[in-house]
Amino acid sequence: MKKRLIISSAICLAVLIVSLYFAQALLVPKYVSVSPEGALTAEYYAAADETSHDVLFIGDCEVYESFVPAVLWEKYGISSYVRGSAQQLVWHSYYLLEDALRYETPKAVVFNVLALKYGQPQSEAYNRMTIDGMEWSQSKVDAIIASKTEDESFLSYVFPLLRFHSRWDELTGEDLEYMLDRPEVSDSGYLIQTDVRAAEPDDLAIEGSPLADYTLPKESMAYLDKIKKLCDDNGIELILIKAPTNSWRYWWYDEWDAQIVDYAGKNGLAYYNFIDEVEDIGIDWSQDTYDGGVHLNVYGAMKLTEYFGKTLRDAHGIPDRHEDTNMSAVWSGRVESFYSKLTDNIRED
Amino acid sequence: MEQLIEILKELHDDVDYNECETLVEDGILNSLDIVAIITEIDDRFDVRIPAEEILPENFNSAKALWELIERLDD
Amino acid sequence: MSYTTWSFVALIFAAVLLYYLLPKRIRWTVLLCASVIFYAAGGGWYLPFIAATVITTHIAARAISKMASRAEEYISLHREDMSKEERKAYKAKEKGRRCAVLVAVLVLNFGILAVMKYTGFTLNAVNGLLSAFGRGVTVPVPDLLLPLGISFYTFRATGYIIDVYRGKTEAEKNIFRYALFVSFFPLVLQGPISRHSKLAPQLFEGNSLRRENITAGIFRILWGYFKKVAIADTALVGVRAVISGEGFTGMYALYLIIMYSVVIYGDFTGGIDITMGVARLFGIRLEENFKRPFSSRSTQEYWNRWHITMGSWFTDYLFYPMSVSKPMGRLTKRCRTRLGKGIGMRLPVYLATLITWYLTGLWHGAGWNFIVWGLINGVIILVSRELEPLYAKFHKKFPSLDTQKGAYGVFCAVRTFLLMGSVRILDCYGDVPRTFASFGSIFYRFDTWKDLFNGSIITNLGVGVWQYVFLAAATLVVFFVTRRERDELACDKLSRKPVLWAVACTALIFVIVIFGSYGIGFDSNQFIYNQF
Numbered sequence: 038m039k040k041r042l043i044i045s046s047a048i049c050l051a052v053l054i055v056s057l058y059f060a061q062a063l064l065v066p067k068y069v070s071v072s073p074e075g076a077l078t079a080e081y082y083a084a085a086d087e088t089s090h091d092v093l094f095i096g097d098c099e100v101y102e103s104f105v106p107a108v109l110w111e112k113y114g115i116s117s118y119v120r121g122s123a124q125q126l127v128w129h130s131y132y133l134l135e136d137a138l139r140y141e142t143p144k145a146v147v148f149n150v151l152a153l154k155y156g157q158p159q160s161e162a163y164n165r166m167t168i169d170g171m172e173w174s175q176s177k178v179d180a181i182i183a184s185k186t187e188d189e190s191f192l193s194y195v196f197p198l199l200r201f202h203s204r205w206d207e208l209t210g211e212d213l214e215y216m217l218d219r220p221e222v223s224d225s226g227y228l229i230q231t232d233v234r235a236a237e238p239d240d241l242a243i244e245g246s247p248l249a250d251y252t253l254p255k256e257s258m259a260y261l262d263k264i265k266k267l268c269d270d271n272g273i274e275l276i277l278i279k280a281p282t283n284s285w286r287y288w289w290y291d292e293w294d295a296q297i298v299d300y301a302g303k304n305g306l307a308y309y310n311f312i313d314e315v316e317d318i319g320i321d322w323s324q325d326t327y328d329g330g331v332h333l334n335v336y337g338a339m340k341l342t343e344y345f346g347k348t349l350r351d352a353h354g355i356p357d358r359h360e361d362t363n364m365s366a367v368w369s370g371r372v373e374s375f376y377s378k379l380t381d382n383i384r385e386d
Numbered sequence: 387m388e389q390l391i392e393i394l395k396e397l398h399d400d401v402d403y404n405e406c407e408t409l410v411e412d413g414i415l416n417s418l419d420i421v422a423i424i425t426e427i428d429d430r431f432d433v434r435i436p437a438e439e440i441l442p443e444n445f446n447s448a449k450a451l452w453e454l455i456e457r458l459d460d
Numbered sequence: 461m462s463y464t465t466w467s468f469v470a471l472i473f474a475a476v477l478l479y480y481l482l483p484k485r486i487r488w489t490v491l492l493c494a495s496v497i498f499y500a501a502g503g504g505w506y507l508p509f510i511a512a513t514v515i516t517t518h519i520a521a522r523a524i525s526k527m528a529s530r531a532e533e534y535i536s537l538h539r540e541d542m543s544k545e546e547r548k549a550y551k552a553k554e555k556g557r558r559c560a561v562l563v564a565v566l567v568l569n570f571g572i573l574a575v576m577k578y579t580g581f582t583l584n585a586v587n588g589l590l591s592a593f594g595r596g597v598t599v600p601v602p603d604l605l606l607p608l609g610i611s612f613y614t615f616r617a618t619g620y621i622i623d624v625y626r627g628k629t630e631a632e633k634n635i636f637r638y639a640l641f642v643s644f645f646p647l648v649l650q651g652p653i654s655r656h657s658k659l660a661p662q663l664f665e666g667n668s669l670r671r672e673n674i675t676a677g678i679f680r681i682l683w684g685y686f687k688k689v690a691i692a693d694t695a696l697v698g699v700r701a702v703i704s705g706e707g708f709t710g711m712y713a714l715y716l717i718i719m720y721s722v723v724i725y726g727d728f729t730g731g732i733d734i735t736m737g738v739a740r741l742f743g744i745r746l747e748e749n750f751k752r753p754f755s756s757r758s759t760q761e762y763w764n765r766w767h768i769t770m771g772s773w774f775t776d777y778l779f780y781p782m783s784v785s786k787p788m789g790r791l792t793k794r795c796r797t798r799l800g801k802g803i804g805m806r807l808p809v810y811l812a813t814l815i816t817w818y819l820t821g822l823w824h825g826a827g828w829n830f831i832v833w834g835l836i837n838g839v840i841i842l843v844s845r846e847l848e849p850l851y852a853k854f855h856k857k858f859p860s861l862d863t864q865k866g867a868y869g870v871f872c873a874v875r876t877f878l879l880m881g882s883v884r885i886l887d888c889y890g891d892v893p894r895t896f897a898s899f900g901s902i903f904y905r906f907d908t909w910k911d912l913f914n915g916s917i918i919t920n921l922g923v924g925v926w927q928y929v930f931l932a933a934a935t936l937v938v939f940f941v942t943r944r945e946r947d948e949l950a951c952d953k954l955s956r957k958p959v960l961w962a963v964a965c966t967a968l969i970f971v972i973v974i975f976g977s978y979g980i981g982f983d984s985n986q987f988i989y990n991q992f
Contacts, residue, residue: 038958042962049962049963052966053969057970057973060973198974199973200979202973202974202976205974413761416760420780421779421783422805422809424783424784426805437784437785438626438627438628440776440780
């Protein structure tokens with residue numbers, strides 16, 4: 038009796054663990070055709086295994102919709118990767134950078150400053166999209182603790198099934214298809230958008246509504262300090278940027294900009310606000326955005342990348358790696374993949 | 387005893403009170419019946435059954451109930 | 461600390477481990493420590509309240525039991541030189557003294573309960589009266605938080621002191637042991653209201669580790685979580701949508717009656733299953749609180765099978781003492797001489813029934829809806845009692861109709877289920893006029909039925925087709941399992957069948973993890989029943 042109890046319990050426990058494993062694989066969101074930005078964090082690791090990167094972009098949608106690493110390579114021989122994710126908050130950026138440093142040490146880190154306006158965790162869903170893809174390390178543990186909202190439990194990050202189990206009644210064929218192996222959705226962290234939706238002239242005339250307080254929260258600024266220190270300790274140059282946007286919905290206030298200019302000046306950092314440079318870059322708000330001026334589409338992003346690549350090369354000394362045969366081989370594959378995806382997307386549109 | 391069974395018969399005349407020993411357990415007597423029985427016993431035998439004696443084992447059969455009455459009368 | 465938290469699971473695990481590692485003599489201290497932790501986790505300010513109840517009832521119980529033994533000693537010493545009358549008078553005098561102590565401690569403890577639970581309700585009612593009479597004054601209503609499980613532990617403690625007074629149970633000598641009886645953590649949130657004579661011996665025994673206790677306990681806990689987290693909480697989504705939405709009448713009211721029955725059944729019996737299972741892990745068998753209540757054929761039967769320990773508390777400590785009390789006896793005699801035997805005999809006991817049900821309603825919560833709920837239950841029981849001769853005639857005419865079997869049995873069970881479900885929605889809406897309006901609409905808002913057939917019900921209530929499929933399947937599983945529990949509980953049966961036990965536990969864990977309503981986007985992790 039006792040023996041039978043132990044044996045059957047052991048077998049059932051094994052069956053339970055295996056079935057929960059597969060249930061988890063089936064039930065977690067796949068981020069392929071729906072919200073692909075959720076797949077970005079996880080895609081970095083395979084790329085880091087392939088080759089090293091001299092430039093790492095960190096930040097929110099304003100990096101992964103604005104910079105095309107394939108173009109940087111093509112034009113300047115710069116090896117780069119975009120570690121962006123949807124509504125990536127400053128502490129996310131910090132821990133994603135810390136995580137990346139376990140694999141490589143870039144020459145420069147480019148940080149987009151928009152997220153500095155958030156001092157508190159914002160949304161559970163965006164936490165999941167940024168953090169779930171991280172491989173386990175102390176950085177992931179710290180990232181979860183730093184960013185989880187009140188209702189979230191640490192355990193649900195260890196076992197995402199506890200978070201996503203209720204998707205059982207909304208499963209699609211995609212969940213089964215990509216259960217164990219997912220296709221790559223980004224190009225070195227860049228997410229292609231080929232749609233064109235012009236910013237309406239009426240919209241462009243509107244500015245962001247006034248705020249009660251323009252001071253950037255001290256919580257986010259403290260993490261910017263931490264990013265700065267992490268870069269200093271590893272001999273990395275930190276470059277601050279603000280991606281070009283033109284929408285009153287996501288307005289970048291002059292008061293905020295002044296604080297960043299001040300911060301950059303005090304810490305000896307370069308800061309480029311591309312909003313002021315759209316004419317030099319050649320961005321046309323009737324052509325180069327896919328959502329009325331909130332984000333650039335691929336045409337805008339290619340222009341911006343080409344423009345910024347020159348700065349990276351000339352002002353920050355990022356080397357041309359075309360001579361490096363191993364790297365060239367990797368990058369020619371990535372460039373080819375980018376252009377084939379681009380033509381596919383255009384044809385689908 | 388005869389008189390007691392008479393009281394019980396007035397409540398439910400389809401029960402064999404000489405045999406049945408699960409009057410409470412099987413829900414034949416509910417709390418309202420029990421209070422009615424106690425009131426009748428008080429009336430006819432002049433025996434007051436206190437609340438603490440209202441236990442299933444005292445009301446499960448006519449015999450047990452009769453023993454309770456005799457004990458209390460003592 | 462609710463049952464659906466990881467800290468609760470951790471507490472049980474640690475307590476069980478420690479319990480069986482320590483020597484038998486001191487095993488009960490593990491339970492006491494776990495109870496204090498469980499209680500303190502709910503908020504430290506609860507502790508003085510439960511401590512006050514423990515201390516006052518303990519001192520009173522000791523006093524009563526000492527007075528009783530002293531009186532007995534006196535009588536046995538002076539048996540020779542006392543006449544029968546003198547002995548009787550002495551006994552009565554001593555009993556009166558004990559009764560005074562009992563009454564004092566009962567008043568104190570029910571007083572605490574009343575102040576904490578009913579102050580707000582009473583003052584609001586007073587303010588309502590004041591404004592009705594046009595006075596421009598209002599009494600400020602303090603915001604008192606209800607100590608965790610106060611209704612349940614007050615009843616456990618007062619039941620104990622009455623039992624000591626009646627000589628039905630031994631007074632506890634050690635206050636810490638007694639504190640464990642009052643605060644035993646599985647019972648804190650929603651009972652059962654265990655009796656001292658049945659629970660105490662098991663608490664202090666130092667039970668040995670036995671395989672069947674562990675296996676039965678684990679299965680029962682999982683079964684409880686299945687009913688609560690997978691069934692009740694899934695159905696709760698639809699219930700909430702109906703209550704909070706506008707214009708959900710007619711068919712939706714019927715939907716509410718059925719779905720809220722599913723919710724309260726899953727939540728309450730599931731919670732009690734978890735309680736029973738946890739106690740079982742320590743080798744403690746608690747009194748059952750439910751015996752397949754939804755197959756009851758009548759309201760009276762339903763209340764003998766639903767929340768049994770509460771019903772029996774009210775019957776034993778309120779209804780019987782009140783019904784057989786001297787004033788009631790006098791009332792009976794007076795009624796009988798004035799109104800004749802039939803009605804005269806029944807009137808007092810009916811009065812006692814209604815008072816009992818009024819207080820049962822009030823015990824559930826401070827609100828008119830609870831009071832009305834209690835009184836309706838009382839009235840239903842009395843009306844069906846009055847109709848008993850009619851039923852008897854009916855059954856004589858149609859002897860083939862058996863309430864226990866066949867289609868007529870099913871009819872009786874469904875009728876009782878719907879009747880009890882209809883009364884129960886009073887506690888959904890929490891508002892008496894709204895409940896009646898909603899119930900009434902079942903009989904004339906037939907236009908709402910189209911929502912059932914055109915699929916609007918799915919979009920309106922936010923419960924998907926697949927969730928109904930799951931609910932139906934899970935409810936069927938519960939139905940078939942409980943149907944077979946007439947003689948022996950599933951957890952005990954499975955304890956003898958190791959393979960089946962392991963398979964059942966595995967399946968339950970899998971179903972709870974996947975189909976349970978927990979985590980983000982789901983905010984009900986509080987048992988419905990601990991509001992009471």
